Amino acid sequence: MRQFTAIVNPTAGGSNGVATLLSVARLLREAGAELETEYSSSLAHAQDLARQAGERQRVVLAVGGDGIVGGIGGALSGTDTVFGIVPAGRGNDFARALGLSSDPAELADALLHHEPRRVDTIEVESARGRTVALGSVYAGVDALANRHANHAKLLSGAASYYAGGLRAVATWRPATYRITVDGEELTHHGYTVVAANSAFYGSGRIIAPEARVDDGLLEVVMIRHAPRRLFFALMNELKTGAHVHRREVRIVRGAEIRMEADRDVPYGTDGEVDAVLPVTARVLPGALAVLC
Incomplete structure (x- = not known):
């Protein structure tokens, strides 16, 4: 026992x-x-x-x-x-x-x-040192929304994340990112970049429908600049994962992702937001034994 x-x-x-x-x-x-x-x-x-x-x-x-x-x-x-x-x-x-x-x-x-299942974790390396996360590393408007949700007093669950998202999008200026995926450099101008081990973030929103916790890879979801009204529509599509079919969304996969930006852009991991880019996310295959 x-x-x-x-x-x-x-x-x-x-x-x-x-x-x-x-x-x-x-x-x-x-x-x-x-x-x-x-x-x-x-x-x-x-x-x-x-x-x-x-x-x-x-x-x-x-x-x-x-x-x-x-x-x-x-x-x-x-x-x-x-x-x-x-x-x-x-x-x-x-x-x-x-x-x-x-x-x-x-x-x-x-x-x-x-029986325990071996799942991947994410090594997170930045100027603040090294930590390990489980679900995702996200940089941009969603990190700001998460920060607002964490400080919400009157709302809970999905409602706090949705309200935080509305507040963050209303004040967000698109950033220019330099994203390096397994050595290949990409330029991205827009709202956010998410390196996802799990399909879910933000209280059940399906940011990366194809992400798997045991495949040794991270799904890198990049949401480009778009009119705010379109971004609000895209936020609603996160409930089902339908956003991935929009041309403003680009997805690549890799085992090591470096995120940099042209200004101080906040990033978060597993619901905690207390730092700014740059950051490197590196998958650790099968590093955790979990009962599920």
Whole structure:
């Protein structure tokens, strides 16, 4: 029987993290599994707790949204520690990419009985140092929208991302990017560049429909400059992934992507936005063992 250490972000989705874990924890314990719970005071603290639990051969559960999931999953990347997710945040996009259910019974069954799956992670290198992300690295108007969503007080989930997107697009000036994909340099003028390991970002928006978490490649989605009214229409098409058929959208694939711009353009990873370009995203094939 597996032994679990759950690491909770108490602020993810309000009090949802604790409430969601209680439902799953009861089912795990009823099945005979051992579960201990740790509460993180910061992302760095959560990562330290995860490494310590991994050294004790425990399955590490990240309880919260994409920020803590990406932070803990990144800390365990390249190790043999088995990772699990209890989705309880605003977006839950990496959990969505793995097909994880929000139903406590289905989630507990996956954590108890499913075999770990090896998935890719993303090494992120910038002037701030080296980190590891899970879902995507995105630079431009979507990073600004994510920053607005993170500071939203009255909205949650998809509504906060949509409102953040409207606010960001209203003030965004297109940037000129220099994108290097596996050594080939591309010039891009427009709204955003996304290096996607997961198909989803921004609370369920399908930015890269063909992205797979275990194919050793990143989908690079570039959205060119267009009238704002067209960009708003394109934002709506992210619900289904239909935006990829527009001529303003270009998609290439690669294992290493370098993003630079002609001005300070913000970039984000897994729901966290606190830096500006340049940045390099490099896929780490099969680096994380996850229950899904």
